[in-house]
Each structure stands twice: as C-alpha cells, then as structure tokens.
Amino acid sequence: MLRIFHNTRYDFIKWWKVAAIATAAxxxxxxxxxxxxxxxxxxxxxTGGTQVxxxxxxxxxxxxxxxxxxxxxxxxxxxxRFGAATDFVVRAQDEAxxxxxxxxxxxxxxxxxxxxxxxxxxxxxxxxxxxxxxARVGDELTRNAIIAMALGSLAILxxxxxxxxxxxxxxxxxxxxHDILVTxxxxxxxxxxxxxxxxxxxxxLLGYSxxxxxxxxxxxxxNLKGAAGRTSLRDVxxxxxxxxxxxxxxxxxxxxAASLALLLFAGEVIRPFAWVMVFGIFVAxxxxxxVAGPILLWIELKFPRTAAAAPRTAPAGTPxxxxx
Amino acid sequence: MNSLRSRLLLIGAALAASxxxxxxxxxxxxxxxxxxxxxxxxxxxxxxYGLDLSGGMHLALEIDESKGAVADKxxxxxxxxxxxxxxxxxxxxxxxVVQRVGDDRIIVELPGIDDQQRAQDVVQQSAFLQxxxxxxxxxxxxxxxxxxxxxxxxxxxxxxAAGPGATAQPAAKAASPLGNLxxxxxxxxxxxxxxxxxxxxxxxxxxxxxxxxxxxGPFTKLVQKGQIPGQYLVKETDVPTLQRWLGDTALTxxxxxxxxxxxxxxxxxxxxxxxxxxxxxxxxxxxxTGEYLTDARxxxxxxxxxxxxxxxxxxxxxxxxxxxxxxxIRDNMAVVLDDRVITAPTINSxxxxxxxxxxxxxxxxxxxxxxxxxxxxxxxxPLKVAEIRSIGASLGQDSIGKGIVAFVIAIGLVVxxxxxxxxxxxxxxxxxxxxxxxxxxACLAAFxxxxxxxxxxxxxxxxxxxxxANVLIFxxxxxxxxxxxxxxxxxxxGFKHAMSAIVDTSVATIxxxxxxxxxxxxxxxxxxxxxxxxxxxxxFTAIFVTRTLYLLWLDRTGGTKPLSI
Numbered sequence: 105m106l107r108i109f110h111n112t113r114y115d116f117i118k119w120w121k122v123a124a125i126a127t128a129a130x131x132x133x134x135x136x137x138x139x140x141x142x143x144x145x146x147x148x149x150x151t152g153g154t155q156v157x158x159x160x161x162x163x164x165x166x167x168x169x170x171x172x173x174x175x176x177x178x179x180x181x182x183x184x185r186f187g188a189a190t191d192f193v194v195r196a197q198d199e200a201x202x203x204x205x206x207x208x209x210x211x212x213x214x215x216x217x218x219x220x221x222x223x224x225x226x227x228x229x230x231x232x233x234x235x236x237x238x239a240r241v242g243d244e245l246t247r248n249a250i251i252a253m254a255l256g257s258l259a260i261l262x263x264x265x266x267x268x269x270x271x272x273x274x275x276x277x278x279x280x281x282h283d284i285l286v287t288x289x290x291x292x293x294x295x296x297x298x299x300x301x302x303x304x305x306x307x308x309l310l311g312y313s314x315x316x317x318x319x320x321x322x323x324x325x326x327n328l329k330g331a332a333g334r335t336s337l338r339d340v341x342x343x344x345x346x347x348x349x350x351x352x353x354x355x356x357x358x359x360x361a362a363s364l365a366l367l368l369f370a371g372e373v374i375r376p377f378a379w380v381m382v383f384g385i386f387v388a389x390x391x392x393x394x395v396a397g398p399i400l401l402w403i404e405l406k407f408p409r410t411a412a413a414a415p416r417t418a419p420a421g422t423p424x425x426x427x428x
Numbered sequence: 429m430n431s432l433r434s435r436l437l438l439i440g441a442a443l444a445a446s447x448x449x450x451x452x453x454x455x456x457x458x459x460x461x462x463x464x465x466x467x468x469x470x471x472x473x474x475x476x477y478g479l480d481l482s483g484g485m486h487l488a489l490e491i492d493e494s495k496g497a498v499a500d501k502x503x504x505x506x507x508x509x510x511x512x513x514x515x516x517x518x519x520x521x522x523x524x525v526v527q528r529v530g531d532d533r534i535i536v537e538l539p540g541i542d543d544q545q546r547a548q549d550v551v552q553q554s555a556f557l558q559x560x561x562x563x564x565x566x567x568x569x570x571x572x573x574x575x576x577x578x579x580x581x582x583x584x585x586x587x588x589a590a591g592p593g594a595t596a597q598p599a600a601k602a603a604s605p606l607g608n609l610x611x612x613x614x615x616x617x618x619x620x621x622x623x624x625x626x627x628x629x630x631x632x633x634x635x636x637x638x639x640x641x642x643x644x645g646p647f648t649k650l651v652q653k654g655q656i657p658g659q660y661l662v663k664e665t666d667v668p669t670l671q672r673w674l675g676d677t678a679l680t681x682x683x684x685x686x687x688x689x690x691x692x693x694x695x696x697x698x699x700x701x702x703x704x705x706x707x708x709x710x711x712x713x714x715x716x717t718g719e720y721l722t723d724a725r726x727x728x729x730x731x732x733x734x735x736x737x738x739x740x741x742x743x744x745x746x747x748x749x750x751x752x753x754x755x756x757i758r759d760n761m762a763v764v765l766d767d768r769v770i771t772a773p774t775i776n777s778x779x780x781x782x783x784x785x786x787x788x789x790x791x792x793x794x795x796x797x798x799x800x801x802x803x804x805x806x807x808x809x810p811l812k813v814a815e816i817r818s819i820g821a822s823l824g825q826d827s828i829g830k831g832i833v834a835f836v837i838a839i840g841l842v843v844x845x846x847x848x849x850x851x852x853x854x855x856x857x858x859x860x861x862x863x864x865x866x867x868x869x870a871c872l873a874a875f876x877x878x879x880x881x882x883x884x885x886x887x888x889x890x891x892x893x894x895x896x897a898n899v900l901i902f903x904x905x906x907x908x909x910x911x912x913x914x915x916x917x918x919x920x921x922g923f924k925h926a927m928s929a930i931v932d933t934s935v936a937t938i939x940x941x942x943x944x945x946x947x948x949x950x951x952x953x954x955x956x957x958x959x960x961x962x963x964x965x966x967x968f969t970a971i972f973v974t975r976t977l978y979l980l981w982l983d984r985t986g987g988t989k990p991l992s993i
Contacts, residue, residue: 108849209814237814301955304944304952307943312893318933351899354899358893358896362893366885366889369830378885
C-alpha cells in the first residue's frame, strides 16, 4: 500500500496567525492595486461594447492595428494578441464606443472592419468572431452575476445550517467570503479579464472550496461524537485535518492535473477560467484549514455549545486568546 | 448474490440506455450544400453543440424607440417575434432558436451561419414596402434657397466643415465628368447636372423671397439633378451630412409639403473615388404598401439579366394598384423598402395583382432574401440589435480540437495518479470514471442540453472532481483496514462512513450549479448543466458502481485475498 501523509499529527492550527497575516497581506495588495489602477478588467459582457476576434494571414504589428483603428475613429479600442502571433482581439468598450452602438449592435464592428480593410487590405485577415453588447444588457448581466454569487452563498449556508450546526455554516460562509476576496485580488494582480466564464470559474471555485470545508467539518462532527468533551475543539480540528489529509492531497492532485491540462492545452478562450481554477485549488485548501477552522474555534469560544461539551479552560494558544 | 445480480443488471441497463442515447442516429435537418440549404438526412451523435463550438450567431433584438415610442411593447414584440420566426424558418438554418426573453427582447440563435451581415439584415430588416410616385414638380429645387438660408443662418454647414467640408470644392468640379456620363440619357431634361446652378434656380429665386440660390449654397452644392423627375445625385461622402440635415426638424419643416426625401439603396460609381447615391423626392402618400402582398419569389430578369422579385397582391390590393398606376402612366414609381428606394421604373401601363421589382445590383441571394422578407411580412416595430455574438465555424472547430486534447491529457493524468496510488482499487475507480463520462454525456444528450466551451471545461474539471468521491471512500477503507477489520467489513464500513461527506459536498455543488443555471446565460448555462449532471452522475458511479465492482471482486475471490488499495 503506497501511502502519503498517513497518520500525520501536524499542528496545523498553530500556524493560524502566520496564515492570517499572509492572506491579509495578499488581499491588501489586491485592494491597493484596485485603488492604484482602478477596478477589475471587465469584459464587454459587463461593460457593453464590441469585441472583434481577428485571424491575420501574416503576423501583423499590434501597433499598426492600433494606428489603423485610431484613424478609423476608434481611439479607445484595445488591441491584444490572442494566442498565436496571427490572432488578435480588438476590444472597444470605452464610453464613446458603447454610445456608438446605440444605433445598432454591429456599428462598431463594421468600423473596425473598415479601418482594417483600409490599412491591411480585405484579404489580409478574417474575422473569426464578434461580440457586441449594449450597455443595458451589460448592466443586467452584472446584476445577475452578483445575485448569483449572493444566492449561491445563501443556499449553501442554509444547507449547512440544516445538515450541521449553524456555527459550521457561518464558518464555511466566512471562508467563502475570504475566497471571493482572495480570488478578486488574484484576478486583479494577474490582469485577467472578468468574463461570464470567469464568473462561472469563481462560482466553481467557491463550490470546490466549500467541498473541502465540508469534508473537514464532516470529520469534526464525527470526531466530536467520539471525543465527547474529552478533548478540546482545537485538538479535534487538528486531528480532523490530519485525518482527511491524504484525501485532500489526492483530490487536489487530480483536480490540479485536470486544471493544468485546461490551462496548457485548451486554448486561449478558456485560459482565464483555468487560471482561476488552478488558483482556486490552493485557495480551497488554505481557506478550509486556516479560515474555516479558526473561525469555528472563535465561535466556539464566544458561544460554547453546551456547558458539558465546552472546554472548561481554553487551552493555551487558542486563536481567540492570542488575539486579545 | 441476488443483490449483486440486480446491481449489475441496473448498471447494465443504465449503460445500455446511455449508449442508446448517444448512438449516432438519423435526423432530418437542413444542411448547407453549395450555397443552398436543403433538407437532408444525416447521421450524427445527438449532442447539441453551443454556438461557441459549432460557430454561428446569437442576436438579441430590442424594440428601437429612437424614432417614436411604442405604446404596447409586449404586443408589438409578440407580432415581431412571429415575423422574425417566419423569416428565419425560410432563411434555412439548422436548429435555429427564436424566442422572447422577458417583455422586451427577442433572442435569435443561428448555428453554423457564416454570413453575419446577411443574417442580421434578414432578421432586422423592417421590410416595409411602399410604392410612391416620384415628384414631378421640381418641388425640391424651389425649396433649395430657403434650405440654404436656414443652414447658413444656423451655421450647420460650419459645424460640418471639419469633416466632409473638404469635399465641397471637388464636388462642384465633379459635376462635369458626371454630367458627361449622364447627359447621354438625360438630354430630354432641360437641366443637365452641370447647368443646374444657373438656369434652374434663377427663375425660382425671383419668385421666392429667400436670397438668390447660388450653386455654392450649402445644400444646393451637394445635390445634382438626376435622369428622372424627382431624382438627384449626391456624392457618397456627403450622404452623412445630408442625412443629418434631413433629420433636423427645423429643416424638415422647410422641405416641400406633401413630399418626402429618400435615399437610394444602391450606389453608382462614375470612376475611381467618384461614388454617388441617388436622392429621391417622392409623393408622401404611397399608392400602395406591402400589407396587400401575398407572395414573393425571386426570378431571373429575362430582359436585362440580373434578378427580379415577382410579387403578387391580394384582390383588394390588386384593384387599388391597378387604378393608381392607371392614373400615373408615364410617371416614375419608386419602390421603397424601409425608406430606401430600390428602383424607380417608369409606369408603362396599369399594373394589377402581379408585379415585379427589378434589382439594381446584387445576385440571386439578394433577390432570395428580399422575396423572403417581403413574404414573411413587415416587422410591426423597428428592432435594434442589443447584442451580437458570432463565432466563426473555424474558431469553434479549433476550440473543440483543443478541448479534446486537454480532455485526453486530463484523463491520462488522473488515471495515472489513481492507478499509481490505489493500484487495483484505482483501476476500479477508473472503470467507474469511464462510466461517469458515458452517463454524463448520455444525460446531456437525453435532456437536449447544449455543450458549450465552458461546458467542455466543466466536463474536464469534472473528471478531476469526480474521483473525489472515490478517494474519500478509498481512504475510509484504508482506515478500516488499519483497524484490522476483514476486507468485506472494511469495504462496507468505508462506504458507510464516506457517505455523509459525499452527499453533503454533492448537494452543495448542485445548489451552486442550480443558481448558476438560473442567472447565467448561453455558455455559462451550458457549464451549469454539465456541472449538475456531472455531480449527479459521479454520485451514482462512486457510490453505486464502485461498490458493485467491489462486491463483484469479493464474490470472485470469496473475500479471502488482501485488497489492493
């Protein structure tokens, strides 16, 4: 029997302070970056605007495309390489461009084509895809994405409160909020474009992280029954994390393998999704141990379950005490 | 034993059903052959690809209220929906989607469409057909001085000087080559394009209180007389300027009463850089509109080559058309589609129920499309495009190809990890993983779900996550074996203890998938469906199939051999 991390007794909770500082620092850097360079890089699905995907016959100079678009009356358009050297994507999502779309969805896309026809010739490229979204549709999608995240979290909170105790639900949801913050910081720092697909990835990540938390809590629930007040919650938590460690490592390994395959081989369109998932696997591991765990301990200290089950004196080094 | 047999039977039945659901079957659908769509029988795996994989076009249409508010939007949209559906049905697309979303939007999905502009035209064209007599009274010429004055007074021409102003000088000069080009057929008209400025206007200016119209008036200098009454020529570069002026309410009031000004649909070229467009002055009252039209079909033009669209009116329309055209013999009748003049032939004799529209340029396809929109009827309200997504078929193919590569690599890695670590039990997990894939795809096919690129990503990701349940079970069995339990008992207990965690995580994932489905659109919905279906299938394969495989193994070995896990 090949075994890794079998019967370990790591004191995971001991490092909670270091972990808290690390994650707080990461979020702070992310927030600072928000303040410094503005909000997230949102896709046209949310801002409204036009996106044109182009495949050139010969690799052109991105600057030449930019010049052509500027002359064609689209000074706000962004030009970006998209995978191969011949593939480019043009995004016109500044206010002027969105306003131009009031007349008709294809107005800006036609302009892009005209500008490129003039600069490169009609046969030098093909349009492989276009997307144009009006500002109104964009607003609606933004609202729906936020509702989806809020409702998703609520539904899971309700389910955990029903299946476990309310305290587990709260700890899991706090961990979820942490995940959202950290992921936003990651997306910001990586300059990923937030599209609908990335929102889907964030929701998957939240679900995945929740899975991890649930599996550890499931162990805690079971170990608490066995312990019956003899050991502190902190020890039970540590034991549960160690008990589930082989499972965590194996599942993260297979999921990471699948995500890396997506990241490296599935092409440019799905890459932001894959990045969020790869990052999510680490976030899930981290938050289920170092966010959900300490929060559960803190709730336990503030609201002991029952007089009998609660530890009479909080053991040295309990997070809540150290925090005081 | 009995229970093992029924378990195997159930798995066999599920597998058979899945294979049946995925079996390539014949379907009658429209396929593209050459340039035409024909109904044909094809054999294919019944999995629906989303637009991002098959290539195609997604349109969201909204009522365009920029030209006047619409009182009953919902009712208008319902009628528009019917018209759009009619048109799309005749347009020839395999499995189109035309549906209303909310109270104010129509969604149109056209898989496999590569000619974006054409599809958009067919959907969006109002197709409001009118027949109007061209102006015989030189009404615009008389209005030109006051138009010039108004434009000068309001300095509208100065505002435009930055842009098309540069064309002012060349436009005046351009009159001569164009004049030569046209005089051949316009000799019967007193004013040739070149002579317009002086002869035509001098007399008019005398009767008009407005300042004398000179050829350099801001409006005057942009228009030149054409070949037939009420027809003018405008340089294509000046068209936006004129359109802006004609849209100005103060200027519209100065236009001749009872007349309307319309541009031609096509341009004509008089040499390099000399592109012109016709401008028509028409009687505002149409002699007939497209509402009387019962049929339209494209045909060859036997006389001049090219194509015509033949149409047929109903009895009442025919009567009206005959009497109106009878009154206007030798006059020119403009065929106006969506406020653009397609053609303006001379009426030679009274026309009854059957008529035809001669197309200036354009091929059979244009004739077909025009016949199609005319027949399907006019849109009751103008529609504007709120959202377009079009994906070239090659990009979709590329996505599928890359998705499959990623998929195969992901599976390879997962299989290597599982078999490498859990050995024999790992192989059981791989077997149930295979079934998981078959079941998931079969469910997607059976529900008629659409496979999108994010959905494909969900499937790849699902392969990684699906083994989680197996991992949970295997780790539990190992723990039980550590407690020196017998193999049979360890397997039983392992499954029992892993169950609660598996169920809780699955339900949590299904909950978030359901929320995604409710609030997502298009590709994201595809992802949500794959996620939920995948979790449900992985629940079944991990809990039921893996268990059965263990039972089968125990049955074969009698529970005496040590378990390789």
